[in-house]
Amino acid sequence: MTFYAFIGALEQGLVYGLLTIGVYLTFRVLDFPDLTVDGSLPLGAAVSAACITHGLNPWLSLMPAMCAGFLAGMLTGILTTQLKILHLLASILTMTALYSINIRILGSRPNIPLINSPTVFDPVRSYVSSLGWNPWISSSILFFGIAIVVVMMVIWVLRTEFGQALLATGDNPALIRSLGVNTSLMIVLGVGMSNSIVALCGALVAQNQGAAEVGMGTGSIIAGLASIVVGETLFNSRKVAIRVVSAVLGSIAYRLAIALALSLNFFKPSDMNLITSTIVVLALALPIIKSHFKKRGNSLNAPSL
Numbered sequence: 001m002t003f004y005a006f007i008g009a010l011e012q013g014l015v016y017g018l019l020t021i022g023v024y025l026t027f028r029v030l031d032f033p034d035l036t037v038d039g040s041l042p043l044g045a046a047v048s049a050a051c052i053t054h055g056l057n058p059w060l061s062l063m064p065a066m067c068a069g070f071l072a073g074m075l076t077g078i079l080t081t082q083l084k085i086l087h088l089l090a091s092i093l094t095m096t097a098l099y100s101i102n103i104r105i106l107g108s109r110p111n112i113p114l115i116n117s118p119t120v121f122d123p124v125r126s127y128v129s130s131l132g133w134n135p136w137i138s139s140s141i142l143f144f145g146i147a148i149v150v151v152m153m154v155i156w157v158l159r160t161e162f163g164q165a166l167l168a169t170g171d172n173p174a175l176i177r178s179l180g181v182n183t184s185l186m187i188v189l190g191v192g193m194s195n196s197i198v199a200l201c202g203a204l205v206a207q208n209q210g211a212a213e214v215g216m217g218t219g220s221i222i223a224g225l226a227s228i229v230v231g232e233t234l235f236n237s238r239k240v241a242i243r244v245v246s247a248v249l250g251s252i253a254y255r256l257a258i259a260l261a262l263s264l265n266f267f268k269p270s271d272m273n274l275i276t277s278t279i280v281v282l283a284l285a286l287p288i289i290k291s292h293f294k295k296r297g298n299s300l301n302a303p304s305l
Helices: 003-029 037-053 062-081 087-105 121-130 135-159 161-171 173-178 183-209 220-234 240-262 269-301
Strands: 111-113 211-213
Touching: 003 037, 003 135, 003 161, 003 183, 003 220, 003 240, 037 062, 037 087, 037 111, 037 183, 037 211, 037 220, 062 087, 062 183, 121 135, 135 161, 135 183, 135 240, 161 173, 161 183, 173 183, 183 211, 220 240, 220 269, 240 269
Parallel strands: none
Antiparallel strands: 111 211
C-alpha cells in the first residue's frame, strides 16, 4: 500500500466514520434496523450542493443538509411508530421516496458539480499551504477535527437524561415506558438524529469529491454495519463512550483493509462487495475462533486424573 493510498483510506475512514456513528445510533442504541441512510447520505450531499451553487456559505450549507436528514429520519420513525409499519419496510419506503426527492433537489440531473464552487476545505487548504505542508492532507485534517467534534457531541448527548432514555428505549422499551417515557417520540427523534449525522457525512463527501450524485449512497448501510462490526471486534467494551469511538476507529480499519486488499493487485474495484462481505465474516468469526482456541488451550492445560 502506497503512502497516498494510506492517507486516502484514512481520510475516507474519518468522514465515513460519521456515517458509522449514525448507523450505530439506530442499530445498536435504538435496536432499530434503518435503511434510510442509503437515501439520507445523498440527500445531505444534494442539499449542501444546491445551497452552495445558490450562493450560500459552504459551512452554512451543512445546517440545511443536516435538517433535511433529520426530517428524513423522522419520517421513517413516524411511519413505524404511528402507522405501525415494520421498521425495515418503513425505512425502505423512505429511502425509495428520497431517490426521487434527491433528483428534484439536484435539478432533475444525476449530479451537481462543485469543481469551481467554494467548499469548507478551501480555508483549511490555504492555511496548510501557508505552513509549507502538502495541501493534499487538508481534507484529512478537517475530517479529523469534525469527527472529534461529532464524537464528543454524541457521547455528551448519550450521557444526558434524553440520551439515557434513548438507550433505555432500545434496551428495554417496556420498562422505560412504565416510567412515563414516550418511546415513540424517542424512536422518532433518535432515528432523526442518526440520519442528520449521515446527511452531514454526505454533505462533506460531496464537497470533498467535487460533486453531489444521486447514487452516492448505494451500499452505505453495508459499509456502516461492516465498520461497526470491525470496531466492536477490535475494541470490545460495554462503555458507551468507547463504543462510539470504536465506530469511527472501525470505519478507519475497514477502509484500510479495503485499501490493502486493492493494493494486492488481485482484487479489482468491482470486487468491493466481495471484500466487504469477507471483512464482515472475518470480524464476526474472530470472537468465535478466539473462544474456540481459548477453550482448547484450557482443555490441554487441565490436569489429568
